[in-house]
Amino acid sequence: MTKTINPLAFNAAFKYAPAPESKTHIQLKPRYDLFINGKFTAPSSGKHFDSINPANELKIAEIAEANEKDVDMAVKAAKTAYEKVWSKMAPKERGKYLFRIARMIQEQARELAVIESLDGGKPIRESRDIDIPLVAAHFFYYAGWADKLDYAYPNKKPVSLGVAGQIIPWNFPLLMAAWKIAPALACGNTVVLKPAETTSLTALKLAEIIQESGLPEGVVNIVTGFGNTGAAIVNHPGINKIAFTGSTDVGKIIQKSIAGTNKKCTLELGGKAANIIFEDAPIDQAVEGIINGIYFNQGHVCCAGSRLFVQESVYDMVIRILKDRMETLIVGDPMDKNTDIGAINSKNQLDTIRKYIKYGKEDGAEMFQPSCEVPNKGFWCRPTLFMNASQSHRIVQEEIFGPVLAVQTFRTVDEVIEKANNTPFGLSAGVWTDKGSKIFNLTSKLRAGVIWANTYNKFDPTSPFGGYKESGFGREGGLHGLGAYLNFN
Amino acid sequence: MKTITKATEVVIASSQNGEEKPNRLKVIKTYKIYVGGKFPRTESGRYYTPKNSEGHSLGNICLCSRKDFRDAVVAARSAFAGWSGTAPFTRSQILYRMAEMLEGRKAQFIEELQRQGSSLKEANYEVEISIDRLIYYAGWCDKYQQIFSSVNPVASSHFNFSVCEPTGVVSILAPEENSLIGLVSVIAPAIAGGNTCVVLASENKPLCAVTFAEVLNTSDVPGGVVNILTGKKSELHEQFSSHMDVNAIVYCGIEEEVIKSIQIKSANNVKRALIRKNINWLNDSAQSPYFILDTQEVKTTWHPVENIGGGGGGY
Structure with a gap:
């Protein structure tokens, strides 16, 4: 009997040594x-x-x-x-x-x-x-x-x-x-x-x-x-x-x-940003963009790319690479420099996220979570992916403010523009394609205040932000x- | 159904040589509303008869309903993609065309303004300044973007720029007093910036608003870009401010209760509520690219920049 090891769970075969940031130099009053x-x-x-x-x-x-x-x-x-x-x-x-x-x-x-x-x-x-x-x-x-x-x-x-x-x-x-x-x-x-x-x-x-x-x-x-x-x-x-x-x-x-x-x-x-992946996008970079878009800061981001739109022709490949990448994410101690996803900010927020995960399943979307361990104490949520989501699902319509991604597919540019704009929100959006004219078409038609093209969740004091x-x-x-x-x- | 103000009035026109022509009954215009490029009467069948200061009726004016407003919003929303996507240069030409049409129909507007109570001198001035204001905004159509946009020097390796885009459908409660220049002053900045709009004309002085719709209709302004309703502010302001598919509202007036109600109802869909108080619409200070900016959104786009010659060599 050999125990099968998930090759992508980098810390399964041998544990990462913890690399905690020191807390000794901070000064806090009681x-x-x-x-x-x-x-x-x-x-x-x-x-x-x-x-x-x-x-x-x-x-x-x-x-x-x-x-x-x-x-x-x-x-x-x-x-x-x-x-x-x-x-x-x-x-x-x-x-x-x-x-x-x-x-x-x-x-x-x-x-x-x-x-x-x-x-x-x-x-x-x-x-x-x-x-x-x-x-x-x-x-x-x-x-x-x-x-x-x-x-x-x-x-x-x-x-x-x-x-x-x-x-x-x-x-x-x-x-x-x-x-x-x-x-x-x-x-x-x-x-x-x-x-x-x-x-x-x-x-x-x-x-x-x-x-x-x-x-x-x-x-x-x-x-x-x-x-x-x-x-x-x-x-x-x-x-x-x-x-x-x-x-x-x-x-x-x-x-x-x-x-x-x-x-x-x-x-x-609030926001419910569309992150749009075209078939001609650099897929590996796009997947990094998806991860950064929704799992950055545990998804507690108003401009999080919480709705993923993948062009049908590359859907299988994107989902495969995305799931693999999710397996490598390390959830745990925020003070550890290896950690990718920290703690959910509060019990309240964790309850909200769990409620939406339940809605996602009830509404018929297909859930995926990586197999990572999470600590016993504290508030934690594994990075979560919902496939086969549709426009009417609550996880697609409402802001969750957690590490939960709803995936839909599209065939044409017009279709994805319509779907992306079909929300009361309009804070941000992401577009992934190698074609410049397509980027400018999308960025001018998406009704949102910040558009990241071939990147996501970038901020700068010189760059206006708002919805x-x-x-x-x-x-x-x-x-x-x-x-x-x-x-x- | 139609009350003709001076129904028995028979105009005896004198030709230039003084010869008397046969009596001729003057044709009086039915004032309609303007929705989606068409001139219907109100779906409600209702009308009201505003009177001028001398007590003469201005006609049977459409008393628009909430349904008329909703229909107008549908028309404005349908027209938005086309109008906001129209080249600023073309929008500029269309606004200029509006000015041309208004110039050509000066006499009609002067006559209507006089019927509404202006002196000939005042009417003449108001029409002229309205024409000039259209030309002012025609000129801005392809310029305000350069004033208010920016390229942002972000610290990371990205190209980042911010541009103006129209906010969408704008509902407008036009000024009550200056019925033509007030109307032009609120419509022009909204559509110069690529928005579409639904306007409620001056309640007591609605004549030139309806006639202005005829100017729009002959100026290549696509149907639905400007929709003009007549009726009572007190009946309609709540619809103008609460409608979920309207992105911004412009209210011209000083009634504190109405302002408060508009601001409360605007929160339904986080509408941009713009209150225009104590503005002298005849003055040059009532025109500014900042009025265009008020119904614009700022959109910021990021794209990575590959570090060409990253080895330090450059090109």
Whole structure:
């Protein structure tokens, strides 16, 4: 009797030696208060909640829960800072603060990456090589805009808005904070930011950096908490602008809440991106693109390529290579540098993903998961593939926000364009083909704000990001991202 | 069904040499709506009779229903692929053609504006500035993209660029007061940018909106690109803002309750809600490429760049 070994499970025949990132150099307090007016302040509710490590369910630190009173204090601090200091400061000086913050983020990059992975569950390789470098780059990019705003919008005189209320999700905690804070400050606004309740830690570390940088008190305020805290920000009359990244459902609630007020708003909401593979695509690269498209960050990505469209003639080959590639993915400890897929961010989210996996089976799609082991404690989901999915399936229509890919086939270009656009979302899309004219045909006809051609899930501070249709409005990043934080006369 | 304002009016026309011609009954126009390139009356069969400041009826104007609006959205959606795919140069020519047609029918518009209460001088000015505004936007059709697009210097080895694309179907509640220049000022930037639209004309001054549809119809503007309805704002604004296949709404007015309702209903499908308050449509400040930008989406495309000569040699 010989035990058959799956040749593709690279760690089956002999185990990879763990290559854990060291946690010894990070500095975390057991309890974090609210960052209001330049000081860490105890919440008026007196309540704290636990932030846990989703990979082992152990508590990392206690986070303050801000109520309406705390939010009011934060907004007032931001308003005072706006009126007395920040809007009066020479733009080039504003820029220099942002440059300084960018540098300090770079100096503490490794610590921030480790905390990001501990708190959120994403593989250290991603937080170290993608999230944190982009955070610093974002501050660098917008720092330079602070004294050049007059060049951005021809024939307009841009002016700052006042206090921006910013609410961010848990999938890229510090990166989303940077996307929000850097352009707001560069344009001369002050901010009240609320991180997601499961991932507050790096935002609070950023608060420490901001404090250390000498940024005037009240320019950045960070209030932690749950949905109620966010609602208090949205509904506060002292807020001049709302910037929200999160689900389409909550985005709609926010859009309704601010109706009849003069609050400006940008929304970066859900997605259900089509990733389209043509028969003339470089298949091996395309498969890497599929993997990166849907399994990057456990699929907790609003622009994830969660709907795969494969041209019929190459379907069998693509699925074979894709399944083989999935067998090689390593699911496990986010702190291990070998890990490809980390922990699901929370129990709640894991339940949602499991619900959709159940829907997928119930609706008649055919499921595939690789045979990899997952740890006992913590929240885990194997990378999942559904074949024979159809347009009406819930796993095709609704955003899952997990490592679940629904595959459909197509024959003609027109057919795939129609299928790809047949969704209320319009955030992103991917196209894989060797033919340039086909790329430009597809990219101009796909109704989405970001199109990756022969690549996927690439981000850069100079590159505007944001959606069509129910994926939201406004852009973040690049010159276009400034418009969200300026009024024009 | 048709109430003729001055039904018994018989025009005695004098020829140039002063000879009297036989009496002739003037033909009075039935004001229709404009949907999908055709001129139907409202499906509802309803009408209303707005009056000018002197109390004279302006005619039996279609009191459009929700169904008329839905039909118009279908027409606008069907026309979107073609219009958004039309070369900007061609769109520019078509807008210019609209200006030509309007110039040719100046007298009719002046007459209608006067019936609606403008003085001859005001009417003349409003028509002229409307023609010029069409030409202004005709010129922008193939230029705003260069102002608002960008090539983005990303740090990785990719070519990355952002371009403007039309947001889709735009519903428009046109300004109440300046019935022609207001209408032109909201339609032109929407269609210059490749959108299609459904417009509710000024409720109390609807005449030139319907006649403007005739200008559109003779200007090579494809059917469905602009659809013009008449009726009551209070009846229709909720449909204009809640429809799930409308991508953006433009509201021209100052009624706070209506604005709030529009903003709430827009959230149904994350519609872009654009409120135009306190704009003097006769002024040059009411025209700008930024009005085009308001109904544009920014699309960013990435493609890898192979590092040719990666050995350091270059070409």
